[in-house]
Amino acid sequence: MVSKAREKIFEVKNLNLWYGKHKALEDISIDIIKNAITAIIGPSGCGKSTLLRCLNRMNDLIDGVRIEGKIYFEGKDIYAEDTDVVKLRKRVGMIFQQPNPFPMSIYDNVAFGPRLHGVKDRDRLDEIVKTSLEKASLWKEVKNKLNQSALALSGGQQQRLAIARVLAVEPEVILMDEPCSALDPASTQRIEDLMVELKENYTIVIVTHNMQQAARVSDYTAFLLAEENQPARLIEYGETGQIFTNPRDVRTENYITGRFG
Amino acid sequence: MYRWRKFINNFFIGLTWIASLVVAAVLTYIILYIAAKGVSYVNWGFITGWPKGFEARGGIFPIIVTTFYLTIFSALLVTPVAVGGAVYLTEYSHPASRFSRIIRFAADTLSTVPSIVYGIFGFAFFVVYLGFGWSMLSGSLTLALMILPLVLRSTEEAILDVPRGYREASYALGATKWQTVSRVVLKAAAPRIVTGIILGMGRAFGETAAVMLTAGMAINLPVSVFDGGRNMSSHLYLLATEGISLEAAFGTAFLLLMIILIFNLSAKRIAKRM
Numbered sequence: 001m002v003s004k005a006r007e008k009i010f011e012v013k014n015l016n017l018w019y020g021k022h023k024a025l026e027d028i029s030i031d032i033i034k035n036a037i038t039a040i041i042g043p044s045g046c047g048k049s050t051l052l053r054c055l056n057r058m059n060d061l062i063d064g065v066r067i068e069g070k071i072y073f074e075g076k077d078i079y080a081e082d083t084d085v086v087k088l089r090k091r092v093g094m095i096f097q098q099p100n101p102f103p104m105s106i107y108d109n110v111a112f113g114p115r116l117h118g119v120k121d122r123d124r125l126d127e128i129v130k131t132s133l134e135k136a137s138l139w140k141e142v143k144n145k146l147n148q149s150a151l152a153l154s155g156g157q158q159q160r161l162a163i164a165r166v167l168a169v170e171p172e173v174i175l176m177d178e179p180c181s182a183l184d185p186a187s188t189q190r191i192e193d194l195m196v197e198l199k200e201n202y203t204i205v206i207v208t209h210n211m212q213q214a215a216r217v218s219d220y221t222a223f224l225l226a227e228e229n230q231p232a233r234l235i236e237y238g239e240t241g242q243i244f245t246n247p248r249d250v251r252t253e254n255y256i257t258g259r260f261g
Numbered sequence: 262m263y264r265w266r267k268f269i270n271n272f273f274i275g276l277t278w279i280a281s282l283v284v285a286a287v288l289t290y291i292i293l294y295i296a297a298k299g300v301s302y303v304n305w306g307f308i309t310g311w312p313k314g315f316e317a318r319g320g321i322f323p324i325i326v327t328t329f330y331l332t333i334f335s336a337l338l339v340t341p342v343a344v345g346g347a348v349y350l351t352e353y354s355h356p357a358s359r360f361s362r363i364i365r366f367a368a369d370t371l372s373t374v375p376s377i378v379y380g381i382f383g384f385a386f387f388v389v390y391l392g393f394g395w396s397m398l399s400g401s402l403t404l405a406l407m408i409l410p411l412v413l414r415s416t417e418e419a420i421l422d423v424p425r426g427y428r429e430a431s432y433a434l435g436a437t438k439w440q441t442v443s444r445v446v447l448k449a450a451a452p453r454i455v456t457g458i459i460l461g462m463g464r465a466f467g468e469t470a471a472v473m474l475t476a477g478m479a480i481n482l483p484v485s486v487f488d489g490g491r492n493m494s495s496h497l498y499l500l501a502t503e504g505i506s507l508e509a510a511f512g513t514a515f516l517l518l519m520i521i522l523i524f525n526l527s528a529k530r531i532a533k534r535m
Contacts, residue, residue: 061432090435100426103449112444113434162430169434 009034009173009203010055015069016231017050017059024050026231028069030222032173037195037204039218039240041211043255046224047232048207052175055205056092057085073173090117093166097178099158101150106142109150109161113169128168136164137194156187163194174198176206180213192217211256215244223252292518299515302508308516312480318506321513323482327490330397330483331476332466335404336458339412342405344447344454347416352442365414372410379407380474388475395477395489403475404468408461415457419450452532459528463521469494493517 010032017025024047032038032055040048050059057078059065071078078088090113102109110129111119119125129146133139138160142153150161159179166174176195180188195204195217208214214221221243226232236243236252247253310320346364354361383403393399423446431441447454469492477489478499491499493513500510 056433058429058433061429086435086437089433094429094433096426096429096433098426100424100430102427102430102445112431116434116436116440116444165430165434 006036007034008032009074010205011070011072012051012054013070013072015051015054015067015071017047017054017068018064018066019062020064023231024226025054026233028224028232028234030234030237032203032205033220034203035199035201036219037199037206037217038220038222039214040205040207040222040224041209041214041255042224042232043226044209046226048209048224049177051224051232052177052205052207053094055173055175056089056094057083058089058094060085090169091171092173092175093169093171095159095162095166095174095176095179097181099155099162099182101153101158101161103149103151105147106150106153106161107146110164110168113165117169129164132164132168133161135167135198136160137190137197138164154187156183156190159183159187159191160194163191163198171202173203173205176204178207178209181209188213211244215240223247223249223255225251225255295511295514295518298508299511299513302512303516307512318509321493321496321509321516323480324491324493324496324513325516327397327476327481327483328466328492328494330490331400331404331472331492332462334397334401334486335408335465336462338401338405339409339461340458343409343412343416343458346413347420348442348447350417351420352438352446368410368413372414375470376407376468377470377474379403380471382406383471383475394487395475395479396487397476397483397490398486400472400476400490400492401486403471404465407468407471408464411464412457412461415460416450416454419453419457420446422453423449456528456532459524459531463524463528466524467494467517467521468492469498473498 008031010030012028012030012032015025015028016023028051040051042048053059054067054071055073055078059067067079073088073092077083102112104112107129110132111125114125114128119128130139130143133142138157141157142161150158153161159182163174180191183191192213195206198204199219206214206218218240220238221240222237223235223243224232225235236247236249238248243252244256247256307320308325309322311322312324313319350356350361350364380403383399383406387393387399387402388395393402427445427449428441431445436444472492473495476492478491478495479489480496481488481490483490494517497510497513497517500506500513
C-alpha cells in the first residue's frame, strides 16, 4: 500500500491484544515510515490509543494486558525477552492528551529526562534545556522564567513544554496521543506547525479523532474501526491524500464523510 | 404545597446552621476558658524556668524540652517506616492482595486503639524487656508506634492522589519504577505527606498515657536518648489530679493548646503552599 521507497522504522505484524478476556485489537499489521507523520484515526473507543501505546510498551503498565504478534522497531522485536524497556521508551517518546507537567520548575521539567539518563553537568543541562525549548518553540516565552513552576503555564504552553521534555531525551520517534484535544484552536495550530517542523528529524505517530487535523498534518493515515462487539481492525492504510480523496473501503469513506463516529 | 416545601427547606437549613453555630461556640468557649485561666500564668519565666517548690511554681522549661524531644524523635522514627510502607502498599504490592489488605486492616484497627494500650505495651516491651528504662527512646518508640497508622494511611492516600498522568509521563521518558517513585510520585505527594507527619506530631505532642508509662514522670532535662523526662500533658495531669496547683495546670494547658494550634495551622499552610 505504502510506497516501498521510504524507510520503515516500525513494522507491526499480526498484532492481537486483549484486556483480560476482552479482545481489543485483531490482526493488525502496519509499517510506520521514518521521518514522516502517520495519523491513526477512527471513532472513539476503537483502540487507536491502545495500538499507539504498544509501540513504546506503555500498555505494560496496565494489569491484564496480553499481546500476540510482533512489533519490530528498526528490525528488532520490542516484545522480545531481552528488550530493555527503559531504553525503548527513551528512543520512542510519548506526548499525552493531558500535558502533565511535573509539579516543578520549567527547567527541571525539561531536565528531568536527561538527568534520569545520567547527565549531571550543569552547562550541558543548560544547553539541552535551551535547545529542547527552542525546538518546541517555547524558548522565547519562558527564557526569563525557567525557575518558575511549570504549572503556571497555559494549556498550550504546557503541551509544548511536554514536547520539549520529550525532545530533551533525544528520541527517534514521538508518539502523540490526541495531543491537541484539550487545547484551543490557536494552540492547536502551533502544535501542528511544530509537528511539521519536527518530522525533518523525527518520526511522528499521532492518534487523533480530529479528521481535519489528520488531513492537514499527516503523510500517512491509518483508519481503525471496531465494528459492533468486535475487536478493532485496521480497515485501510495509505498516503493521507489517497485516504481522504479516494478511499478504497466504503467504511473509510463513511467515516471521513462523517456518516458515523 | 409550595409554602410547605419552602418551610421544610428553610427549617433544615436553619437546623444545620444552628448545629454549626454550636460547634463554633463550644470550641471558642473552651479556648477562651483555658486562655482566661492560664494566660496570666504564662510569661517568659514560665517558659524558661524550672519548677520550684511544693506548688510547682516557677517554670516548666525541662518539661517543654522533653515534649519537643519526644515529638521530634518519634517523627524521625515514624517517617521512614510510614513512607516506606506506604510506597510498598501503593506502588509495589497489588492493592487487593491479602498481604496489603491485612496491613490496611491492621493500621485502621491500631489507629483506634486507646493510647494507654500503647503505653502498657511500650512499658512491657521497651522499658522492661529491652531494658531501655523510662527514657526518650522508650517514649519515642511508643509514640512512633502510636502515630504510625495515621501517618501510614495519610501518606498512602497522598501517593494514591498523585495523578496517573505524572507516572505515565515519567515512564514514557524512560524512567525506571524507582526513578518514577522517588523523583515524581514522592515529590508530588510531599506536601500532603508532610501534613500527615505534622498531624501525627500534634498527637504525639499532646499524648499523656503512652508517655507517662514509657518516658516516666521525672522532671528532668533530657540529653541522651536514655534520659527520662515528663512531658507537658503528663505534667498537667499530675498537677491537676494531685491538686498541686490548678493555676500552673491551666498555664501548661494554655501553652499546650497554643503549640498544637500552631502545629495544625502550619500543617494547613504547608498543604496549601507546596
